[in-house]
Amino acid sequence: MRRPRQIRPFGPSALLLEWEQTINLEISNGVTAYRRALEGLPVIQECVPGYASLLVVYDPVEISEHGVKEIIFDLSLDSTPSNDAIHHRIPVAYGGIHGPDLIQVAQDKGLNPQKIIDLHCAQRYTVYILGYRPGFAFMGSLPPRLEIGRKKRPRTRVPAGSVGLAGRQTGIYPSDGPGGWQLIGRTPVSLIDSEGQTFARFAAGDRVSFYPIGTEQFQQLAKQDETWPVR
Amino acid sequence: MAGTLVISRSKGATGARLVDGGRPGYLHQGVARGGAADPVAAAKANKLLGQHPMTPCIEIPLHGGSWSLSGDGWLVLTGADMQWSLDGVQLDRYTPIRVTGSQSLRGTFAKSGCRAYLAVAGQWLLPTVLGSVEIGVPGITTSFPAGEIRIECTSPDMPPEALSPSYPNREDMVSLTAHPGPEWNWLDDREKSQLYTPYTVHPDSNRQGIRLQADSRLDRRLPELLSSPVLPGTVQWTPSGLILLGPDAQTVGGYPRVLFVPKWTAAYQLLPGARMRFKPYGDSSS
Numbered sequence: 001m002r003r004p005r006q007i008r009p010f011g012p013s014a015l016l017l018e019w020e021q022t023i024n025l026e027i028s029n030g031v032t033a034y035r036r037a038l039e040g041l042p043v044i045q046e047c048v049p050g051y052a053s054l055l056v057v058y059d060p061v062e063i064s065e066h067g068v069k070e071i072i073f074d075l076s077l078d079s080t081p082s083n084d085a086i087h088h089r090i091p092v093a094y095g096g097i098h099g100p101d102l103i104q105v106a107q108d109k110g111l112n113p114q115k116i117i118d119l120h121c122a123q124r125y126t127v128y129i130l131g132y133r134p135g136f137a138f139m140g141s142l143p144p145r146l147e148i149g150r151k152k153r154p155r156t157r158v159p160a161g162s163v164g165l166a167g168r169q170t171g172i173y174p175s176d177g178p179g180g181w182q183l184i185g186r187t188p189v190s191l192i193d194s195e196g197q198t199f200a201r202f203a204a205g206d207r208v209s210f211y212p213i214g215t216e217q218f219q220q221l222a223k224q225d226e227t228w229p230v231r
Numbered sequence: 232m233a234g235t236l237v238i239s240r241s242k243g244a245t246g247a248r249l250v251d252g253g254r255p256g257y258l259h260q261g262v263a264r265g266g267a268a269d270p271v272a273a274a275k276a277n278k279l280l281g282q283h284p285m286t287p288c289i290e291i292p293l294h295g296g297s298w299s300l301s302g303d304g305w306l307v308l309t310g311a312d313m314q315w316s317l318d319g320v321q322l323d324r325y326t327p328i329r330v331t332g333s334q335s336l337r338g339t340f341a342k343s344g345c346r347a348y349l350a351v352a353g354q355w356l357l358p359t360v361l362g363s364v365e366i367g368v369p370g371i372t373t374s375f376p377a378g379e380i381r382i383e384c385t386s387p388d389m390p391p392e393a394l395s396p397s398y399p400n401r402e403d404m405v406s407l408t409a410h411p412g413p414e415w416n417w418l419d420d421r422e423k424s425q426l427y428t429p430y431t432v433h434p435d436s437n438r439q440g441i442r443l444q445a446d447s448r449l450d451r452r453l454p455e456l457l458s459s460p461v462l463p464g465t466v467q468w469t470p471s472g473l474i475l476l477g478p479d480a481q482t483v484g485g486y487p488r489v490l491f492v493p494k495w496t497a498a499y500q501l502l503p504g505a506r507m508r509f510k511p512y513g514d515s516s517s
Contacts (some may be wrong), residue, residue, distance in 0.1 A: 011493050049460070192369060
């Protein structure tokens with residue numbers, strides 16, 4: 001776990017903790033550790049993780065900027081990864097109608113489609129941040145052989161559950177909407193729950209791995225009610 | 232009095248949307264805070280009806296449009312001056328108005344201010360997700376119901392009428408106090424000075440952000456960031472100019488954050504073409 005390199009104001013009611021600006025697992029563990037330590041405190045309104053930063057929003061009526069800094073400096077953080085981090089195993093139907101870009105991605109990388117699937121499934125990814133749209137988790141890092149750019153022309157509609165690649169990141173679209181990532185598959189499981197106790201399945205710091213399923217299993221899982229892992 | 236008021240949009244007001252307190256506390260899950268773009272005007276509308284300031288109401292930008300009202304209830308209009316009339320009779324803003332039977336509410340293009348708020352006394356019968364009626368999460372797919380809105384009406388206590396605020400004229404220069412943002416020191420001295428020169432509100436502005444046209448072009452293309460958290464009020468330096476982020480902005484972004492404006496909501500009562508500038512925090516001049 002790495003500690004932030006600087007802490008500075010973000011307006012009159014927030015502080016920004018910043019680490020070295022790179023995508024790095026130790027830094028991500030640090031961001032997650034600080035977020036977990038701060039977000040339950042009564043004077044802290046929100047903690048918003050970035051790849052290598054953490055925005056800490058507080059109520060300036062309740063506490064001063066100096067007071068929040070003192071809390072942060074006094075934090076005693078466990079450097080071991082938290083037991084709260086959940087490992088999600090996500091089923092994915094790769095290719096075909098579920099992964100319309102799989103063949104093109106394979107051609108661009110000079111690999112056969114099965115190798116793309118194998119490489120994607122071989123890695124355990126870290127959820128770095130949620131953003132872009134509700135519940136969208138940016139995960140990394142892809143193995144270098146899978147690094148690929150976004151589509152030149154984003155789609156106007158990407159179905160919910162679509163699994164995509166962009167840069168060294170992978171992610172799953174939690175809801176229908178436009179999108180520019182390379183779509184290699186689709187998961188039948190839900191990533192957001194508008195009516196449940198928890199809105200988003202993923203949280204920054206979680207681990208994710210993927211495994212392939214067939215079309216029939218996709219249809220079966222899509223019909224099933226599913227319980228998310230408990231935090 | 233117990234009754235139901237039904238509101239439907241007849242014509243125009245295509246940017247109208249339901250607003251309430253939004254969804255604070257979910258930024259870390261990629262959910263924008265939302266809420267009224269001018270929360271003071273929205274809260275005042277509800278308070279004049281004796282109800283919680285964050286009761287749902289309708290935010291109407293730029294042009295009032297035409298609305299059909301049917302039933303029995305009380306409403307208040309606040310915010311931008313859209314020369315409202317009910318069945319052709321001119322209405323005052325910032326005062327409760329009784330509605331009975333079938334009536335037609337009409338508004339013009341905003342004469343001052345940019346966003347009007349229409350509040351009704353009673354319980355708005357609308358679905359919520361994460362405690363809010365607002366669009367922005369799956370489960371609420373339209374910014375304004377295509378059909379009708381039903382409100383179980385109550386009789387408000389009658390507080391004193393409020394004075395309508397005056398908004399700046401289009402020709403006026405509006406100043407917003409700004410603090411340096413995290414990437415402030417990416418700019419050289421000339422660029423920092425340029426941030427405090429006048430801007431014009433671009434017509435492409437919306438609840439995600441106010442796009443600002445500089446009088447003199449911001450030439451330099453700054454490097455992008457790793458995706459980093461942003462709040463409403465953040466000013467981003469993008470290849471196409473400055474953007475002052477608003478209530479529906481994405482929660483993380485890759486553009487440099489050069490300023491932060493705590494009282495950003497004032498910008499949301501500026502019409503396209505209006506002039507504004509940023510003023511350094513601690514500068515007491517107007």
